[in-house]
Amino acid sequence: MLLEAASDGDVDLLKRLVRLLDGGKGCLAEAVAGMLHLTAGAGELAVCRYLVEEFRVDVNAIYNEGRSF
Structure with a gap:
């Protein structure tokens, strides 16, 4: 549901x-x-913005076999 x-x-x-x-823990x-x-x-810019601003997701992070976001 979250991914959807x-x-x-x-x-x-x-x-x-x-x-x-x-659950209020602040660790998601x-x-x-x-x-x-x-x-x-x-192409969901609003969601991208939310993830980066709210959770400080590192857009330069490396994941799966050395690829970045």
């Missing part, structure tokens, strides 16, 4: 789901980092 909201560009639903999953940055690639590929 991200790829659909549904920022409001994504925010609600992230809050539910986090690692979990949502993988969504940046998905949302960027789908």
Whole structure:
């Protein structure tokens, strides 16, 4: 559901789901980092902005076999 909201560009639903999953702990940055690639590929700028600004996702991070976002 989280990935679907991200790829659909549904920022409001994504925010609600992230809050539910986090339970107020504030440690979901690692979990949502993988969504940046998905949302960027789908052209969902609003979701990308949310992930980078809210979770400080590193757009220069290396993932899967040395590729970056």
